[in-house]
Amino acid sequence: MRLLRKKPEIPFSEAERTIFFASDLHGSEVCFKKFVAAAKFYGADTLLLGGDISAKVVVPIVTVRPGRYVAQFHGHEEKLDDRTVEDFEQRAANSGMYTERMDPDEYQHYADHPDQVEALFDRVMRKTVQRWVEYAKTKLDGSPVSIYAAPGNDDPLAIDDVLRAHGDGRLRFVEGEIVELAPGMQMLSTGYTNITPWDTHREYTEDEIREHLKRMTDRLEQPETAIFNIHVPPYNSRLDTAPLLGQDLKVKTAAGAQMTAPVGSVAVREAIENIQPLLTLHGHIHESGGSVTIGRTTAINVGSEYGEGILRGVLLTIGNGKLLRYQAVSG
Known part of the structure; x- marks a missing residue:
């Protein structure tokens, strides 16, 4: 006979976490400042920054x-x-x-x-992202707020080094990592994206995405309470509907209207269907903000309007292995 030590029960107030998630800021400084301010404004103890942090030009x-x-x-x-x-x-x-x-x-x-423009962009990007991190550390000084950041396909690999080097415990870069957001509730994160017409920095085949996800999901202790922070949405989920492009990269039209098609990842969809995590969070397709259910999983694409200086986000409350509530917000 074997005696099992019962885990102490965590009071509900301590187990509960309030998370603010936003994605696809694409270099918008006003959106980043709003993102940092969301901690105090919404009473969030965790800020989750999805991919495509850097600008494009x-x-x-x-x-x-x-x-x-x-x-x-x-x-x-x-x-x-x-x-x-x-x-x-x-x-x-x-x-x-x-x-x-x-x-x-x-x-x-x-x-x-x-050919030397890329080096100019890299230098300016590094300087700007470091300044953003220092801004966040100053604004959140003395608070218990944590920031988790993951990349997107538009983020150069150099951004990883900047975030790792300057986070100083306030901001944690979590590509490929599993972290505990609340007691018994883990989050995996990746910016791996399926192939796009734009030949961006972190594009992979579906098989490569599938293998990358399996390496992470195999490490989950309680997959049913897990959160997937994956930049690209699942294929054919209504969270991945984008304008259909021709060979000339121009939007196709029919009867005067834009044609659209699902452009998300098949491998991501498979992982969600097979694992059935509690929640998945996405960005990438700016026009397809919203939420759907895939089996028992709630999947959310937060969308983006960074060009207008509007920060779109979702406020999430999790605890005791559950998604207690969520609300789309913008400002």
């Missing part, structure tokens, strides 16, 4: 003469001076674009050597 601000600059904003040329250049930089940052001031010779150098 660097906008040159070119000095044409002392105190005068020129830059492009959404296809339009803007003439700036010392009074307006900082406002332009902030507008660009809030819209999800990095900026870099440079003289005409430097600008011409990059125009003549497009």
Whole structure:
């Protein structure tokens, strides 16, 4: 006969966690600041930052003469001076674009050597993401709030090093990891994404995604209470509906309307159907925010409107192995 030690029961208030999840900020500084502020505003003790943290472009601000600059904003040329250049930089940052001031010779150098633009982007991205992390640490200083961050397909691999090096216990980079969000409730995270037309940084075949997920799910202690934080939504789930593109990467139309198709991951769908975790959280397809059920699993795509400076998120309360409540929020 073997005696089993009974685990002490955790009081409900201690077992419960409030989580704010957002994704696809794509470099929008105002959205990141709102994300950090959500901890206090919503009373969340955990902030979960989904993938596609970084911007997609660097906008040159070119000095044409002392105190005068020129830059492009959404296809339009803007003439700036010392009074307006900082406002332009902030507008660009809030819209999800990095900026870099440079003289005409430097600008011409990059125009003549497009192969070196990636190095410029990498440098500006690293500097910006580090500044964001320092901002979060300052704003959350003295609070118990934890931030978990995972990448998306648009995030260069270099972002991993920045987040790992500067998180200092406040922000934890969790690609490929399993963490406990609440007692007995684990979360796995990955930014692995199926192949897209855009040839982005973290695209993999369905078999590679399947193997990556299995390595993580095999480590789950209680799969039925687990949370999957996976950037790409499951295939054909209504969370992955996107405009259908032709070979020219232009949106296909029929009878004057956009054609759409499911573009999520088959491997992710299989993992959800087979494991039946409590909850899955996604981003990637900005237009397909919402929630569905797949078997007993609640699946959520939070969506994104980063270009308008609107932060879309979902407020989740979990505890005692259950999803107690959730609510989509925006601001």
